[in-house]
Amino acid sequence: MLVLGIETTCDETAAAVVRIDAAGHGAILSNVVRAQLDEHAPYGGVVPEIAARAHAEVIAPMVGAVLADAGLTLEDMDAIAATAGPGLIGGVMVGLVTGKALAMAADKPLIGVNHLEGHALSPRLADPDLAYPYLLLLVSGGHCQILEVRGLGDYRRLATTIDDALGEAFDKTAKILGLGYPGGPAVERLAREGDPRAVPLPRPLVGSGEPHFSFAGLKSAVMRAKDSGLHADADIAASFQQAAIDCVIDRTRLALESVRDSGAEGMSALVVAGGVAANAALRGALETLAAGFGLRLVAPPGKLCTDNAAMIGWAGAERFALGYTDPLDLPARPRWPLDANAAPVRGAGVKA
Numbered sequence: 001m002l003v004l005g006i007e008t009t010c011d012e013t014a015a016a017v018v019r020i021d022a023a024g025h026g027a028i029l030s031n032v033v034r035a036q037l038d039e040h041a042p043y044g045g046v047v048p049e050i051a052a053r054a055h056a057e058v059i060a061p062m063v064g065a066v067l068a069d070a071g072l073t074l075e076d077m078d079a080i081a082a083t084a085g086p087g088l089i090g091g092v093m094v095g096l097v098t099g100k101a102l103a104m105a106a107d108k109p110l111i112g113v114n115h116l117e118g119h120a121l122s123p124r125l126a127d128p129d130l131a132y133p134y135l136l137l138l139v140s141g142g143h144c145q146i147l148e149v150r151g152l153g154d155y156r157r158l159a160t161t162i163d164d165a166l167g168e169a170f171d172k173t174a175k176i177l178g179l180g181y182p183g184g185p186a187v188e189r190l191a192r193e194g195d196p197r198a199v200p201l202p203r204p205l206v207g208s209g210e211p212h213f214s215f216a217g218l219k220s221a222v223m224r225a226k227d228s229g230l231h232a233d234a235d236i237a238a239s240f241q242q243a244a245i246d247c248v249i250d251r252t253r254l255a256l257e258s259v260r261d262s263g264a265e266g267m268s269a270l271v272v273a274g275g276v277a278a279n280a281a282l283r284g285a286l287e288t289l290a291a292g293f294g295l296r297l298v299a300p301p302g303k304l305c306t307d308n309a310a311m312i313g314w315a316g317a318e319r320f321a322l323g324y325t326d327p328l329d330l331p332a333r334p335r336w337p338l339d340a341n342a343a344p345v346r347g348a349g350v351k352a
């Protein structure tokens with residue numbers, strides 16, 4: 001089966017064609033991502049209205065381009081998958097309405113995909129041997145969660161952030177150091193030239209029995225370190241990245257222990273997804289952690305970690321293979337948690 005995927009929830013406009021075979025294995029036939037870098041650069045962050053307009057300008061020709069690139073037509077598609085949330089609502093509506101229009105015009109089924117489910121299942125597109133259930137660390141610009149992925153649509157959230165997402169912490173550190181946006185890759189590059197022990201920084205919640213993440217205090221400490229004028233930028237970047245990784249490893253270890261001790265079905269792997277999963281230092285640390293629990297680490301290639309439409313087409317394909325489709329009046333959702341039963345966390349700024 002062939003599925004067209006459309007993604008417009010943040011500042012990347014993306015379209016892709018993916019295939020799922022009878023054995024449930026996936027393949028990417030074409031995959032295009034256009035990041036709205038120039039549009040938002042003057043503002044140092046994503047401006048929702050500008051994002052929505054930029055998506056609207058490029059999505060239709062982009063769909064034509066990915067179909068042509070795959071040597072296929074809209075008629076060849078078995079289903080159209082578009083992200084229906086969560087995200088910046090104007091952008092989500094652009095992609096979802098585009099998907100609906102294509103589905104209607106070509107008389108194809110529509111599948112509204114949860115962006116987070118796209119990230120959560122993308123490792124199965126990259127690695128056909130990855131079986132349910134697995135423990136997922138989902139780290140992006142908007143989200144920082146640990147989830148038990150038990151099956152399609154069956155997610156249990158074990159941890160989330162009580163303030164900032166991990167990617168947000170990278171982006172803010174980049175801004176403090178004047179590295180521009182998006183900051184993650186720039187911080188990682190600069191960190192290679194610095195000493196991770198040079199700047200003393202806090203590790204919020206490390207050692208705590210509470211399962212969640214917190215990065216706001218780390219960000220403030222980075223700001224103070226920069227303002228002090230005592231440290232080289234590369235040392236700040238390296239020390240920040242090390243502190244952030246220490247937090248992630250400690251929280252993920254707690255989650256792995258709680259799953260191991262719960263008597264629940266054993267996890268097949270530790271999986272990391274979302275934009276920050278592109279970070280090589282984080283991957284290395286997670287690999288060591290996973291090995292300590294007798295698990296392998298599965299991390300999709302970088303271009304499947306940051307926002308893309310192949311993951312949306314793939315989640316749509318997994319859904320379609322099980323017979324799920326959505327009506328044409330499916331609403332766009334700014335918030336859409338993967339685990340609707342997860343208990344709220346303390347404090348404000350709860351991420352969906």
Ligand code: KG4
Pocket residue numbers: 010139140141142143166167168170171182183184185188274275276277278279280305306307
């Ligand atoms: O998944 P994604 O593309 O968009 C969201 O759904 O949020 O994630 C983008 C985030 C940004 O915060 C970006 O700075 C971060 O992922 N990121 C990285 C790296 N590459 C992207 N963070 C750290 N190291 C990287 N190499």
Ligand code: ZN
Pocket residue numbers: 115119140141274275306307
């Ligand atoms: Zn994302």
